[in-house]
Each structure stands twice: as structure tokens, then as C-alpha cells.
Amino acid sequence: MDESPELVSLRNGTKVTIRPMVAGDGPALLSFFRGLPEEDRQFLRDDVTRPEVVERFVAKLDDDSVIPLVAEHEGRLVGDGTLHRTRHGWAVHVAALRVVVDREFQRSGLGTALAHQLVRRAVGLGLDKLVAEVVDNQIGARRAFEKLGFHQEATLKGHVKDIHGAKHDLVIMANDVSHIWERMEALVADYSPTAGD
Numbered sequence: 242m243d244e245s246p247e248l249v250s251l252r253n254g255t256k257v258t259i260r261p262m263v264a265g266d267g268p269a270l271l272s273f274f275r276g277l278p279e280e281d282r283q284f285l286r287d288d289v290t291r292p293e294v295v296e297r298f299v300a301k302l303d304d305d306s307v308i309p310l311v312a313e314h315e316g317r318l319v320g321d322g323t324l325h326r327t328r329h330g331w332a333v334h335v336a337a338l339r340v341v342v343d344r345e346f347q348r349s350g351l352g353t354a355l356a357h358q359l360v361r362r363a364v365g366l367g368l369d370k371l372v373a374e375v376v377d378n379q380i381g382a383r384r385a386f387e388k389l390g391f392h393q394e395a396t397l398k399g400h401v402k403d404i405h406g407a408k409h410d411l412v413i414m415a416n417d418v419s420h421i422w423e424r425m426e427a428l429v430a431d432y433s434p435t436a437g438d
């Protein structure tokens with residue numbers, strides 16, 4: 242599988258490198274997560290502002306059930322995207338996709354570019370189905386996944402507690418990889434990979 246970094250031009254012309262996460266990314270990853278507004282991190286599964294949580298992510302780099310990518314701009318991390326799969330059992334064909342983008346870089350195609358790379362890796366691994374878990378009021382995230390061809394497949398009522406203790410429904414969005422790939426091709430005009438520049 243192609244693990245080389247990809248230089249992408251975002252919609253506003255900014256260039257960002259998307260590459261696999263490496264062991265030395267810990268401190269930059271922690272600053273990235275700590276720089277997210279509460280609104281953007283309140284529904285992330287883990288409390289990513291805690292150093293031990295981020296250290297755990299970096300320590301898992303040799304675990305082939307997680308494929309972590311980062312987006313880098315001028316030496317700082319501005320995006321994070323991961324593919325999570327189970328290696329045994331009845332859901333070996335399924336992976337979960339998670340994407341977070343720095344506020345300053347949102348709405349310029351970076352979330353789509355990270356998702357694009359993860360889908361490419363999922364296809365390479367022979368996975369059939371991708372899911373994304375979004376909390377009911379994360380309208381932007383829902384819209385972003387819908388644009389990639391995901392549909393709402395299930396709702397788990399009151400499944401998530403935000404950092405203030407309020408419960409929310411968790412929406413499971415899903416799509417099969419081949420279908421997503423067709424949508425990706427259509428969206429490719431939103432950003433242009435310039436690998437090798």
C-alpha cells in the first residue's frame with residue numbers, strides 16, 4: 242500500500258501534506274487537539290486534551306487495526322483522520338472512519354481529502370463497508386459524510402454524554418466502499434492532489 246505523503250492544494254490554494262502519523266507526532270498532535278474549540282471536540286470519543294490519551298494514540302502505531310493519518314501545514318498539524326477496524330470476527334469487512342480538522346482549515350476540502358485517503362486505504366485492505374459515528378446535532382459532520390455518500394443507518398438513543406453531562410443520540414452513518422469511491426471521483430474537483438510538486 243502507498244504510504245508516501247501526499248501534498249494537496251485546498252480550495253483556497255493552501256498546501257497541506259497528508260501523511261501517516263509517526264511516533265514523533267505526539268506533542269504536535271496534543272497541541273492540535275488542545276487548539277480545537279470545545280464545540281469541535283466535545284463529541285470526540287476520547288478526551289484528546291489529556292496527554293496520556295494522545296500518547297496512547299501514538300503508542301498504537303504498530304497496531305494494524307488502526308490506520309492514522311495527519312495533515313500538516315508549515316510544521317503544525319491541522320487535521321487528523323483514522324480508520325479503525327476489527328481484525329477478527331464477524332465484522333472484519335467493516336471499518337470506522339473518524340476525521341477532525343482545525344477550524345481555520347475547515348470548509349476548504351481538507352476533511353474530504355483526509356476521508357479520500359482513508360477510503361483509498363480501506364479499498365486497498367479489501368474492506369467492504371465504512372461507518373461514521375456522529376452525534377445528532379453535528380450538522381456539519383453529518384453533511385460532510387452525506388456528501389461522501391454515507392446514509393443514516395441507525396440511531397442509538399441517548400448514547401453519548403457531552404462534556405457537560407447532557408445526553409445525545411448517536412447517529413451511525415454507513416456506506417459501502419465502492420459506492421463512496423464513485424462519489425469521491427465526483428468530488429475530486431474540490432481539491433487537487435499535487436504529489437511530487
Ligand SMILES: CC(C)(COP(=O)(O)OP(=O)(O)OC[C@H]1O[C@@H](n2cnc3c(N)ncnc32)[C@H](O)[C@@H]1OP(=O)(O)O)[C@@H](O)C(=O)NCCC(=O)NCCS
Pocket residue numbers: 281282338339340341342343346347348349350351352353354373374375379380381382384385386388
Ligand atoms: C466534519 C469535519 C471533519 C469536516 O471537515 P472540513 O475540512 O470542513 O470538510 P470539507 O471542507 O471537506 O467539507 C465537506 C462538506 O461538508 C459539509 N460541511 C462541512 N462543515 C460544515 C458545516 N459546518 N455546516 C454545514 N456543512 C458543512 C459541506 O457540505 C462541505 O462541502 P462545501 O464546503 O463544498 O459546502 C470538521 O467539521 C470537523 O473537524 N468537525 C469536528 C469533528 C467532528 O465532528 N468529526 C466528525 C466525527 S468523526
